[in-house]
Amino acid sequence: MKRTDEIRQKIVKWQEMNTSYLNEIKSLVTERKALNEFHVISYFSYSLNIFHKPGIENYCLGSFHIQNVGGRPLTNPYICIKVSQDSPFDFSGKYLYKDSKQKMRLTNAWERINDPMDKQEYWLKPVGKSVLNPSETLTFSNFQMKWLPKSTYAGSIMGFTYGDEAKDGISSFNQINVNGTIVEEEGNE
Secondary structure, eight states, X not given: OHHHHHHHHHHXXXXXXXXXXXXXXXXXXXXXXXXXXXXXXXXXXXXXXXXXXXXXOEEEEXXXXXXXXXXXXXXXXXXXXXXXXXXXXXXXXXXXXXXXXXXXXXXXXXXEOSOTTOSSEEEEEETTOOEEOTTOEEEEEEEEEEEOOSSOEEEEEEEEEEETTEEEEEEOSOOEEEEEOOOXXXXXX
């Protein structure tokens, strides 16, 4: 019984401490927003499926996130996903072209706004989303990168966020870097 009371007291203290921390965090977030600062961050999340064997396709599934952590909105947001030159990657994603008839049917759709023949830069803007308000997140989700390596390979994917308040672009916190070497198994000549 005494042990149970001790545990309950510890739980109550822990809850009070957590409540205090949460209130302090809320206060700091409110103060930051009150400063009316413009602060947008972007980053990649991704998963890789890699085989270091010849003739087997490798791929990366990823998403590019833009978070408005400041106190002012980002208007007319758009992004650039840049594939490094001479990389073996075949990039694809869920985006439409200007003349596409599917715009109204897809939720969270993105439109490609540069030359479709360009295989290094993918300039995309969200369809129907012209303002990224404070505390909101915008995501270009589920893009794919595929490659069929024949020997040593290397490449990277970089991301940049733009808008009326960020005309020079904001580089993402991270990028996707992939490299590898295909090693022939002994006895395969």
